[in-house]
Amino acid sequence: MRAWAFLLLSIATVPVWALEVVATTASMGMLARTVGGPQVRVTELAPPERDAHQLQARPSMIRALRDAQLLVAVGAELEIGWLPAAIAGAANPAIQPGRSGYFEAAAQVPLLETGQSADRAHGDVHAVGNPHVNLDPMRMASIARALAMRMAQLEAASAAGFHERARRFADEVAARAPQWRARAAGSAGAVLHHKDGLYLLDFLGLPLLGTIEPLPGVPPTASHLQALAQRLASSKGIVIHAPYQMPAGAQKLAERLAWPVAALPLDPAAGSDATAYFALIDRWVDTLALAR
Numbered sequence: 001m002r003a004w005a006f007l008l009l010s011i012a013t014v015p016v017w018a019l020e021v022v023a024t025t026a027s028m029g030m031l032a033r034t035v036g037g038p039q040v041r042v043t044e045l046a047p048p049e050r051d052a053h054q055l056q057a058r059p060s061m062i063r064a065l066r067d068a069q070l071l072v073a074v075g076a077e078l079e080i081g082w083l084p085a086a087i088a089g090a091a092n093p094a095i096q097p098g099r100s101g102y103f104e105a106a107a108q109v110p111l112l113e114t115g116q117s118a119d120r121a122h123g124d125v126h127a128v129g130n131p132h133v134n135l136d137p138m139r140m141a142s143i144a145r146a147l148a149m150r151m152a153q154l155e156a157a158s159a160a161g162f163h164e165r166a167r168r169f170a171d172e173v174a175a176r177a178p179q180w181r182a183r184a185a186g187s188a189g190a191v192l193h194h195k196d197g198l199y200l201l202d203f204l205g206l207p208l209l210g211t212i213e214p215l216p217g218v219p220p221t222a223s224h225l226q227a228l229a230q231r232l233a234s235s236k237g238i239v240i241h242a243p244y245q246m247p248a249g250a251q252k253l254a255e256r257l258a259w260p261v262a263a264l265p266l267d268p269a270a271g272s273d274a275t276a277y278f279a280l281i282d283r284w285v286d287t288l289a290l291a292r
């Protein structure tokens with residue numbers, strides 16, 4: 001009887017997953033879940049309805065990082081305001097930068113806007129290049145393959161499954177890419193509040209017509225908006241901002257230019273799978289297609 005009870009207790013406490021993963025954003029969580037499948041349990045730190053540039057380290061983040069075997073971050077300083085502090089607080093040697101338990105998406109793909117004369121002193125938050133790689137499905141496919149390699153390194157017994165699921169994700173992106181590009185073709189491009197949709201514009205071959213922010217992370221001024229409106233007068237386009245960005249600048253510019261304006265999330269909902277990510281790209285593509 002006692003042995004039976006002990007067995008039940010053992011079954012109840014042994015986790016069914018092999019890797020404890022913490023992802024900084026919902027997009028990174030989606031990718032970790034997609035590649036890891038049932039072999040991983042994924043906890044996400046940043047709520048997708050908040051600006052990942054502007055968060056602060058919280059006790060819940062530190063708790064989550066304490067038991068993590070793999071941390072999947074965006075990198076390129078997107079999380080610089082809170083992740084280093086949370087990692088330090090967790091005191092978990094496995095997920096320190098440079099260890100195999102620390103993975104940065106931005107380090108796996110070529111970045112846009114590197115080597116520019118970024119000016120931290122003036123508040124530029126993209127000083128080492130644009131970190132918003134998650135809205136480019138092609139780069140996400142490359143990152144999925146790199147993540148599969150890393151997971152395989154940490155959990156060799158599940159390697160075949162990690163590689164197979166990354167390949168399926170990449171195949172799905174490759175199958176959808178021509179449709180996304182065809183749907184967006186002929187769009188005049190967009191003014192973004194922040195340069196967060198830049199990789200998607202690049203993927204679709206559409207121009208970034210301007211930004212509401214004069215520099216990444218710096219709030220708009222009246223003179224900047226005035227100059228933008230003059231430059232874009234009598235041209236076509238659309239203004240896009242994230243739901244958490246102050247909409248006033250985007251709305252004012254759209255009104256002056258008689259352009260449509262849209263609020264679009266940068267990440268799928270918390271806990272999303274690849275289907276939700278592809279639906280987010282669909283939404284962006286269909287919105288960009290309105291700029292005609």
Ligand SMILES: [Zn+2]
Nearest residue numbers: 053194196216
């Ligand atoms: Zn940014």
